[in-house]
Amino acid sequence: MNGLIGGRTASDMPGLDIAELRSWQNFLEAALRLSAALNGSLEDQHDLMLIEVRLLDILNTSPTGSARMGDLAEALLASPSRITRLVGRLERRGLVRRADSREDARGVRAIITDEGRTAAEQAMITYGEDIRTHYLDRLSRSQMVATGDNCKRINAALKLTAPPTRLGWRSKPAATVERAEENATPA
Numbered sequence: 299m300n301g302l303i304g305g306r307t308a309s310d311m312p313g314l315d316i317a318e319l320r321s322w323q324n325f326l327e328a329a330l331r332l333s334a335a336l337n338g339s340l341e342d343q344h345d346l347m348l349i350e351v352r353l354l355d356i357l358n359t360s361p362t363g364s365a366r367m368g369d370l371a372e373a374l375l376a377s378p379s380r381i382t383r384l385v386g387r388l389e390r391r392g393l394v395r396r397a398d399s400r401e402d403a404r405g406v407r408a409i410i411t412d413e414g415r416t417a418a419e420q421a422m423i424t425y426g427e428d429i430r431t432h433y434l435d436r437l438s439r440s441q442m443v444a445t446g447d448n449c450k451r452i453n454a455a456l457k458l459t460a461p462p463t464r465l466g467w468r469s470k471p472a473a474t475v476e477r478a479e480e481n482a483t484p485a
Contacts, residue, residue, distance in 0.1 A: 335428065335432050340424060340428075343424050344424060349374055353374060353381075353388070354388070354393060355418055355422060356373055357394065358414070358415050358418040358419070360410075364397075364410070367382065367396075367406050368405065392413045393414035394409060394414050396409070
């Protein structure tokens with residue numbers, strides 16, 4: 299560590315001072331540990347991953363009990379192929395089923411089953427208890443509100459300025475897709 303950034307001591311990460319780097323590292327580690335704790339508990343008690351519980355909850359709270367696969371991918375910040383695999387796993391367990399979309403002939407909807415509703419409701423109890431244990435009980439009410447407000451501010455800015463991304467993948471810019479289509483040889 300050497301140098302200054304705006305009069306503050308620079309860290310080993312270019313462009314960040316020590317306090318900024320520590321703040322980021324603490325946030326990231328807490329988010330990863332919290333996610334791992336929630337995921338582990340849900341897998342142990344319900345044989346469901348956190349993302350599967352969130353998917354089931356989306357379907358369970360939907361007025362129709364269903365959602366388009368693409369909408370699930372968007373809501374869960376996951377690639378369409380990951381959602382396809384997750385829905386396939388849940389379908390094999392009898393928790394969801396797939397059906398063609400009435401609104402879009404090319405689309406597929408995931409529909410929660412009665413068994414899926416039961417599983418979702420049971421898993422959401424564990425999820426809520428674990429959120430309280432690992433997150434809420436660690437913060438005062440004002441800290442909780444401040445953390446929520448700060449995360450909302452970050453999310454809002456990312457939605458406005460970041461390219462369309464999902465965890466683990468990034469869509470290709472339109473120019474790249476257009477160039478690929480132009481260079482493709484006709485079949």
